[in-house]
Amino acid sequence: xxxxxxxxxxxxxxxxxxxxxxxxxxxxxxxxxxxxxxxxxxxxxxxxxxxxxxxxxxxxxxxxxxxxxxxxxxxxxxxxxxxxxxxxxxxxxxxxxxxxxxxxxxxxxxxxxxxxxxxxxxxxxxxxxxxxxxxxxxxxxxxxxxxxxxxxxxxxxxxxxxxxxxxxxxxxxxxxxxxxxxxxxxxxxxxxxxxxxxxxxxxxxxxxxxxxxxxxxxxxxxxxxxxxx
Numbered sequence: 001x002x003x004x005x006x007x008x009x010x011x012x013x014x015x016x017x018x019x020x021x022x023x024x025x026x027x028x029x030x031x032x033x034x035x036x037x038x039x040x041x042x043x044x045x046x047x048x049x050x051x052x053x054x055x056x057x058x059x060x061x062x063x064x065x066x067x068x069x070x071x072x073x074x075x076x077x078x079x080x081x082x083x084x085x086x087x088x089x090x091x092x093x094x095x096x097x098x099x100x101x102x103x104x105x106x107x108x109x110x111x112x113x114x115x116x117x118x119x120x121x122x123x124x125x126x127x128x129x130x131x132x133x134x135x136x137x138x139x140x141x142x143x144x145x146x147x148x149x150x151x152x153x154x155x156x157x158x159x160x161x162x163x164x165x166x167x168x169x170x171x172x173x174x175x176x177x178x179x180x181x182x183x184x185x186x187x188x189x190x191x192x193x194x195x196x197x198x199x200x201x202x203x204x205x206x207x208x209x210x211x212x213x214x215x216x217x218x219x220x221x222x223x224x225x226x227x228x229x
Contacts, residue, residue, distance in 0.1 A: 021079045022069065030081040035066065039085075042067035042218075047093045055194050055201075056213030058099065060090045063190055063218035071189055071218060074124050083127035086189075086217045090128065091135025094215065105185035105212050107133050108144030108204075110196060111173070128217060129187040143175035144184065145200055170203040183212035191216040 019025065020032035031039065042061040050057040061067045074082040109129035117123055126142050133140040148171050184204055186197055197214045204211050 021073050021077070021082060022066070030085045036085075038066040039070060039089075041065070043089070043093070044219075046097070048097050048099050050191075050219070051099045051213060055197060056099065057191050057194070057197075057219065058094065058097075058213060058215040059191055059219035060086070060093045060216070061218050063220040067218050075120070075189070078121070080122045080124070080127055083122075083124045083189075084131045087128035087131025088135050090187075090215060090217055091132040094132070094136050099213070101212065103183060103212070104138065105183045106139045106141050106144070106180050107185050107187055107215075108141050108175070108200075110186060110188040110200060111145050111147045111170070113147040113149065125188050128189060132187060132215065138185070139182075141173075141175040141180075141184075143173040145170050145203065146173040170200050172203060172207050172209075176207070176209065179208055183210040185212055186214045188214065188216050189218065191219040 018027065020027045020035055021030075022035040023032060025032050025034075027033075029036070042065055044059060044061055047060055048058050050059065063071070070082050070086065073079045074086070107129050109123065109125040111125070112120070112123045129140055129142070132138070148169060186200055188196065191197070191214060194214075201211045
């Protein structure tokens, strides 16, 4: 008996195709298979190597090569679909390498200031967190924090300037009308010196909210401890 649905599926796939944000080849995925394989080469073997006090950090990959290119395209070239892919990668890594002290935390993305959000059209950390939660099943509080003022881009600052730049940058958002019983897991795109996370943690802890750590898609060489690999 002929399969009448297959020609329709093939036609539908043609209409659903878009171009890979890296190589521009047609694909029915957010990222084509070849570029996806290159991206996976940035994946760290032990994403929880920095999961220790004073700031436990879970990082999916090394901020280099294709992952560095992906994050730049996601943030500055209007490719929010990359955030969805990276959030899924981060979630899969969390399920494969759960921290020993994991107690089903509530996920809160690092927020953008409203001016930056309007300019970009989306918060990449929120999209990463959303897809991270879709994979892990963890609860998401997208409005857990809010950004009070627009800060200078962190990459252009020294470690001391980063900390000063983020002083009082955050406040508790509308997502926490009641104090949560579970600890908070912050989610961001990049972990460098930890200045952003520390500022967010200070805001939450002032309100009596416990934070268990930060999950980031990438960590830079500055955020690397000894014998990471």
